[in-house]
Amino acid sequence: MMARCQTNHPTDIRQLVVGTTFKSSEAFLTLCRCQTSYLKLLSSDDLEEVAAHRFPGKVIWGAVQANILQDPHGYLFWLEQLNSELRLVGVERLTSVGHASK
Amino acid sequence: MLWKCPLRLDPRPKRMPEDAIAEQQRIIDALLRKYPDLIVQGLEIRYDPLLDHHPFYQGVAASTLSTEQGTTVLIGSLGMGRSETELALTILHETYHVLHPEDQGAGKEERAEEFAHARWQVIQERHKGTV
Numbered sequence: 525m526m527a528r529c530q531t532n533h534p535t536d537i538r539q540l541v542v543g544t545t546f547k548s549s550e551a552f553l554t555l556c557r558c559q560t561s562y563l564k565l566l567s568s569d570d571l572e573e574v575a576a577h578r579f580p581g582k583v584i585w586g587a588v589q590a591n592i593l594q595d596p597h598g599y600l601f602w603l604e605q606l607n608s609e610l611r612l613v614g615v616e617r618l619t620s621v622g623h624a625s626k
Numbered sequence: 627m628l629w630k631c632p633l634r635l636d637p638r639p640k641r642m643p644e645d646a647i648a649e650q651q652r653i654i655d656a657l658l659r660k661y662p663d664l665i666v667q668g669l670e671i672r673y674d675p676l677l678d679h680h681p682f683y684q685g686v687a688a689s690t691l692s693t694e695q696g697t698t699v700l701i702g703s704l705g706m707g708r709s710e711t712e713l714a715l716t717i718l719h720e721t722y723h724v725l726h727p728e729d730q731g732a733g734k735e736e737r738a739e740e741f742a743h744a745r746w747q748v749i750q751e752r753h754k755g756t757v
Contacts, residue, residue, distance in 0.1 A: 538730060542694050566682075574676055578691065596735055598686075614693045618686045619705070619720065 538592065538599065538615070545609045552588065552603065552610060562591035566600075578602065578614060585610055596620075642675040650675075650706060657710050657717075663749045664714060666721050670698040677702025690720050697724055711746065718742035
């Protein structure tokens with residue numbers, strides 16, 4: 525069960541700098557919770573092919589799928605296992621509507 | 627008695643043939659050569675077959691991936707559209723978000739679309755003036 529958001533984190537997760545490290549997945553998720561309407565932890569098994577394609581040579585721990593409040597884009601935050609920490613190695617913003625379908 | 631489904635669905639993502647991937651990339655490269663003003667310094671634009679065949683990306687037209695190596699706009703078939711205009715608008719829409727990371731407010735999608743259409747008009751007019 526997800527813990528409720530208890531702190532107002534000043535960091536907009538969309539502006540997180542690639543390379544930022546987190547002590548645990550929970551530390552990252554805590555940062556996300558205040559700003560998201562949907563949050564899902566995707567394991568590397570779910571995204572094995574994508575991770576290998578996006579980050580060749582890296583050990584991807586997983587990705588966090590997030591819908592940010594009042595933002596129509598979906599986001600993927602890619603995390604690499606680095607010793608005992610997790611390191612943000614990529615931020616992917618998804619655009620769902622193609623011009624062809626308009 | 628056990629019933630066996632004769633058409634068992636294969637959960638594995640379908641791979642796209644390499645030549646089909648290359649063809650999509652050729653379309654993007656040709657557009658960028660024809661309209662060099664579409665190119666923003668340091669922004670790579672690539673066709674990404676995963677957007678088409680990986681179930682996770684269902685319905686995704688394009689994605690913008692920021693890594694330590696830089697920013698790449700990944701485009702799937704939805705984003706490629708059916709004409710050079712549709713593809714150009716996808717590229718310009720994503721470009722707006724890359725150029726204006728501070729614009730996270732309400733209406734940013736509309737602003738990205740306005741930018742894309744206005745910029746595309748300018749690029750086309752400039753192109754007509756040079757051919």
